[in-house]
Amino acid sequence: xxxxxxxxxxxxxxxxxxxxxxxxxxxxxxxxxxxxxxxxxxxxxxxxxxxxxxxxxxxxxxxxxxxxxxxxxxxxxxxxxxxxxxxxxxxxxxxxxxxxxxxxxxxxxxxxxxxxxxxxxxxxxxxxxxxxxxxxxxxxxxxxxxxxxxxxxxxxxxxxxxxxxxxxxxxxxxxxxxxxxxxxxxxxxxxxxxxxxxxxxxxxxxxxxxxxxxxxxxxxxxxxxxxxxxxxxxxxxxxxxxxxxxxxxxxxxxxxxxxxxxxxxxxxxxxxxxxxxxxxxxxxxxxxxxxxxxxxxxxxxxxxxxxxxxxxxxxxxxxxxxxxxxxxxxxxxxxxxxxxxxxxxxxxxxxxxxxxxxxxxxxxxxxxxxxxxxxxxxxxxxxxxxxxxxxxxxxxxxxxxxxxxxxxxxxxxxxxxxxxxxxxxxxxxxxxxxxxxxxxxxxxxxxxxxxxxxxxxxxxxxxxxxxxxxxxxxxxxxxxxxxxxxxxxxxxxxxxxxxxxxxxxxxxxxxxxxxxxxxxxxxxxxxxxxxxxxxxxxxxxxxxxxxxxxxxxxxxxxxxxxxxxxxxxxxxxxxxxxxxxxxxxxxxxxxxxxxxxxxxxxxxxxxxxxxxxxxxxxxxxxxxxxxxxxxxxxxxxxxxxxxxx
Ligand SMILES: *[C@@H]1O[C@H](CO)[C@@H](O)[C@H](O)[C@H]1NC(C)=O
Ligand SMILES: *[C@@H]1O[C@H](CO)[C@@H](O)[C@H](O)[C@H]1NC(C)=O
Ligand SMILES: *[C@@H]1O[C@H](CO)[C@@H](O)[C@H](O)[C@H]1NC(C)=O
Ligand SMILES: *[C@@H]1O[C@H](CO)[C@@H](O)[C@H](O)[C@H]1NC(C)=O
Ligand SMILES: *[C@@H]1O[C@H](CO)[C@@H](O)[C@H](O)[C@H]1NC(C)=O
Ligand SMILES: *[C@@H]1O[C@H](CO)[C@@H](O)[C@H](O)[C@H]1NC(C)=O
Ligand SMILES: *[C@@H]1O[C@H](CO)[C@@H](O)[C@H](O)[C@H]1NC(C)=O
Ligand SMILES: [Zn+2]
Numbered sequence: 001x002x003x004x005x006x007x008x009x010x011x012x013x014x015x016x017x018x019x020x021x022x023x024x025x026x027x028x029x030x031x032x033x034x035x036x037x038x039x040x041x042x043x044x045x046x047x048x049x050x051x052x053x054x055x056x057x058x059x060x061x062x063x064x065x066x067x068x069x070x071x072x073x074x075x076x077x078x079x080x081x082x083x084x085x086x087x088x089x090x091x092x093x094x095x096x097x098x099x100x101x102x103x104x105x106x107x108x109x110x111x112x113x114x115x116x117x118x119x120x121x122x123x124x125x126x127x128x129x130x131x132x133x134x135x136x137x138x139x140x141x142x143x144x145x146x147x148x149x150x151x152x153x154x155x156x157x158x159x160x161x162x163x164x165x166x167x168x169x170x171x172x173x174x175x176x177x178x179x180x181x182x183x184x185x186x187x188x189x190x191x192x193x194x195x196x197x198x199x200x201x202x203x204x205x206x207x208x209x210x211x212x213x214x215x216x217x218x219x220x221x222x223x224x225x226x227x228x229x230x231x232x233x234x235x236x237x238x239x240x241x242x243x244x245x246x247x248x249x250x251x252x253x254x255x256x257x258x259x260x261x262x263x264x265x266x267x268x269x270x271x272x273x274x275x276x277x278x279x280x281x282x283x284x285x286x287x288x289x290x291x292x293x294x295x296x297x298x299x300x301x302x303x304x305x306x307x308x309x310x311x312x313x314x315x316x317x318x319x320x321x322x323x324x325x326x327x328x329x330x331x332x333x334x335x336x337x338x339x340x341x342x343x344x345x346x347x348x349x350x351x352x353x354x355x356x357x358x359x360x361x362x363x364x365x366x367x368x369x370x371x372x373x374x375x376x377x378x379x380x381x382x383x384x385x386x387x388x389x390x391x392x393x394x395x396x397x398x399x400x401x402x403x404x405x406x407x408x409x410x411x412x413x414x415x416x417x418x419x420x421x422x423x424x425x426x427x428x429x430x431x432x433x434x435x436x437x438x439x440x441x442x443x444x445x446x447x448x449x450x451x452x453x454x455x456x457x458x459x460x461x462x463x464x465x466x467x468x469x470x471x472x473x474x475x476x477x478x479x480x481x482x483x484x485x486x487x488x489x490x491x492x493x494x495x496x497x498x499x500x501x502x503x504x505x506x507x508x509x510x511x512x513x514x515x516x517x518x519x520x521x522x523x524x525x526x527x528x529x530x531x532x533x534x535x536x537x538x539x540x541x542x543x544x545x546x547x548x549x550x551x552x553x554x555x556x557x558x559x560x561x562x563x564x565x566x567x568x569x570x571x572x573x574x575x576x577x578x579x580x581x582x583x584x585x586x587x588x589x590x591x592x593x594x595x596x597x598x599x600x601x602x603x604x605x606x607x608x609x610x611x612x613x614x615x616x617x618x619x620x621x622x623x624x625x626x627x628x629x630x631x632x633x634x635x636x637x638x639x640x641x642x643x644x645x
Contacts (some may be wrong), residue, residue, distance in 0.1 A: 117201025181497030256601025259619035344375035374402020382557035396513025585639030
């Protein structure tokens with residue numbers, strides 16, 4: 001039978017069940033029945049919907065024959081289903097439940113369907129449509145430069161990795177924003193309104209509060225600020241170091257801030273691509289193994305084999321054959337418009353798991369592969385859980401797992417073991433080089449991830465209104481990251497929308513949480529694998545003890561509170577997010593940076609933010625002339641005030 005038709009049959013049967021009010025009188029026992037039903041149907045539904053989405057993203061119709069209208073119909077049916085289920089869910093008085101597992105199941109169910117509260121089906125449709133349109137606009141954005149078309153991947157990504165022409169990068173930076181974010185600016189306010197409407201039914205103040213509920217605390221913004229305050233000193237030192245080095249290269253003017261376009265990627269989110277230009281010890285061997293990989297004629301698939309071997313060396317399961325048969329490893333060159341943002345997929349049938357990635361053979365992509373495979377490992381290990389527990393202990397756990405592996409894989413010791421570097425030189429200079437590279441990836445990412453989510457929370461809560469979307473974006477980015485745009489930005493620009501996770505509506509707090517967690521995990525696993533010596537040299541490769549701990553953690557899914565899972569995982573060390581492992585990891589670099597002669601300039605963000613005219617000034621805007629115009633303004637004011645002439 002055609003899958004899509006089967007899907008309707010399943011859904012129609014379930015909607016008719018809903019109407020019988022089967023679950024009254026809403027006791028604990030009835031809730032268990034509700035859960036069983038919901039799980040069975042949701043698994044079937046998600047399996048089919050995921051297949052449809054997959055076909056849509058890789059623009060293939062071999063798997064299911066989906067017409068545009070059928071696609072929409074399925075989405076709407078699924079929305080109706082969740083909405084009915086949310087309505088039923090609200091009738092259970094979960095606070096009176098005695099079984100704590102059921103209580104937890106209830107709260108997880110709220111997280112899964114808590115955003116299904118829009119009752120008007122046209123508005124539901126509108127919401128889905130806007131989300132899908134923004135996603136498509138972003139993923140198909142291209143820029144035209146001198147009659148040539150450049151797409152984000154691989155063209156622009158590689159430009160920002162390797163080009164060092166200041167004005168050229170500035171042009172590319174602006175063109176990308178003109179052709180992506182700016183185009184979806186008009187859709188965003190309504191997307192925000194509808195998102196908020198979707199969660200009001202379950203008494204969330206706004207969509208931000210709903211999405212934070214996965215972290216099971218009412219205090220997430222303050223908690224994250226508190227954690228960041230412990231990392232800020234190190235970030236500011238790193239920033240000053242980078243500013244000094246880039247200042248020499250680009251003859252930057254003497255301000256404490258940095259322009260956002262010369263840090264090695266389009267968003268200045270991770271800065272490791274500029275490592276070679278600014279590394280302290282020039283005569284040390286390259287860390288970048290990209291050329292070695294190409295020399296060995298590796299193909300994209302080989303990167304997946306390397307990653308799989310790392311996971312299995314810990315005693316974790318190998319990937320099933322379906323993974324190798326069904327994943328997409330390379331950007332197809334048959335003209336299909338594929339969404340190239342790397343992602344890992346669970347098809348909810350306990351068998352089918354896939355990665356979609358336009359892999360290039362490079363060191364960076366090797367780490368991305370390890371990251372995505374971490375998601376797959378999580379899916380495989382919690383496949384026996386009911387639907388509502390098929391998640392990480394919190395969303396940060398899911399993101400941390402694969403990145404945790406890269407902390408081992410990136411060590412020179414490991415790269416030597418797997419024959420991607422020829423010679424292992426280990427001395428203090430090499431260590432500082434290595435730690436600087438890691439800091440450019442990790443420490444630099446902390447304020448970026450915080451700025452992104454702070455902005456989004458501010459938009460959902462209504463503190464940031466559409467008029468101020470772009471202005472506030474730069475307020476946060478300057479405040480946390482010490483960055484300003486290279487050129488003037490105006491009210492009709494929409495720079496946040498030029499970042500995938502904003503356009504696609506993917507929460508970003510999880511990446512900050514994951515950054516902190518992965519160092520906590522690393523510290524614990526290094527201890528379990530009997531590592532001796534500094535944390536940054538630890539490689540958990542082949543440690544069955546480490547694998548056992550990870551497996552135990554992943555198998556739980558989200559069936560226990562993450563604090564409890566973390567407490568057990570760290571052998572009772574802590575049940576909280578704690579940056580001390582991260583600080584310990586970077587300690588030698590921190591001490592080294594303190595000894596460098598780094599000038600201490602203020603971050604005068606307000607100089608760049610013209611609130612009155614709603615303009616964010618560019619780094620390269622001529623300050624002298626702005627100062628003069630300020631003088632003239634003041635003079636005019638004095639003239640009026642004192643009637644001087
Ligand atoms: C969803 O439910 C509404 C009424 O609640 C109905 O009008 C609409 O046709 C349903 N949509 C689908 C696709 O069944
Ligand atoms: C771009 O193409 C147009 C028409 O195809 C041509 O007139 C123009 O000279 C080209 N510009 C450049 C910079 O090559
Ligand atoms: C963009 O990348 C593709 C794939 O590598 C390549 O074929 C194309 O020439 C690149 N475009 C430009 C303008 O460099
Ligand atoms: C830098 O790029 C610009 C175009 O944006 C070009 O005119 C200039 O010649 C380039 N400079 C160098 C040194 O290549
Ligand atoms: C969003 O909601 C606000 C407040 O209710 C309203 O003023 C505004 O017009 C809405 N915007 C859109 C695009 O729906
Ligand atoms: C590398 O350069 C440093 C100075 O930056 C020097 O002290 C050291 O001896 C050099 N090492 C090698 C192997 O050339
Ligand atoms: C994977 O592909 C191979 C070769 O095309 C085929 O023989 C095999 O049956 C497939 N396995 C699965 C599980 O789909
Ligand atoms: Zn991820």
